[in-house]
Amino acid sequence: xxxxxxxxxxxxxxxxxxxxxxxxxxxxxxxxxxxxxxxxxxxxxxxxxxxxxxxxxxxxxxxxxxxxxxxxxxxxxxxxxxxxxxxxxxxxxxxxxxxxxxxxxxxxxxxxxxxxxxxxx
Numbered sequence: 001x002x003x004x005x006x007x008x009x010x011x012x013x014x015x016x017x018x019x020x021x022x023x024x025x026x027x028x029x030x031x032x033x034x035x036x037x038x039x040x041x042x043x044x045x046x047x048x049x050x051x052x053x054x055x056x057x058x059x060x061x062x063x064x065x066x067x068x069x070x071x072x073x074x075x076x077x078x079x080x081x082x083x084x085x086x087x088x089x090x091x092x093x094x095x096x097x098x099x100x101x102x103x104x105x106x107x108x109x110x111x112x113x114x115x116x117x118x119x120x121x
Contacts, residue, residue, distance in 0.1 A: 001013075001031065001034055001035065002033075002034040005034035005035070005036070006034070010036050010037075011034060011035050011036050011037075012035065012036055012037040012038070012039060013027065013028075013031060013035050013037075013038050013039070014039045014041070015027060015028070015038060015039065015040045015041065015062075016039065016040070016041030016042070016043070016076065017041070017042065017043035017044070017046055017049075017050070018040070018041065018042055018043055018050070018053070018058065019043055019046070019049050019050060021053060021057075021058045021061070024040070024058075024062070025061060025062065025065055028062070028065055028066065028069065028071065029065070029069070032069045032071045035071070036072060037071075037072045037073065037074065038066065038071060038072070038073040038074070039073070039074045039076060040059075040062050040073060040074070040075050040076060040079060041076035041077075041078055041079060042055055042058075042076075042078045042079055044078055055079060055082060056082040058079075059075065059079045059082035059083065060082065062075070063075070063083070063084070063087070074089060075087075075089050
């Protein structure tokens with residue numbers, strides 16, 4: 001991903017499903033220098049794996065980390081109920097964001113959670 005980023009290819013990481021809070025936060029810490037956007041969601045349909053996760057605390061910690069590091073991020077719909085009132089969910093509507101990335105090619109890389117790099121045609 002770093003090599004793609006260095007070639008000005010837009011990179012993003014999807015932190016979903018989040019099965020381990022510390023791992024998801026750690027991925028942001030370790031990759032923020034070469035990832036253009038983090039999409040953060042929870043572990044939908046995986047209740048048995050995520051029933052011990054405090055989603056509100058996770059969301060607040062992720063918001064704090066992203067603000068401290070100055071990284072662009074999008075909190076996905078499943079975690080939006082935990083956002084502070086008036087929080088600027090930087091990418092606005094995910095559909096609007098994805099519409100701006102029409103005609104892109106995906107190069108997927110596995111990094112604990114799913115991480116993908118998008119390259120414009």
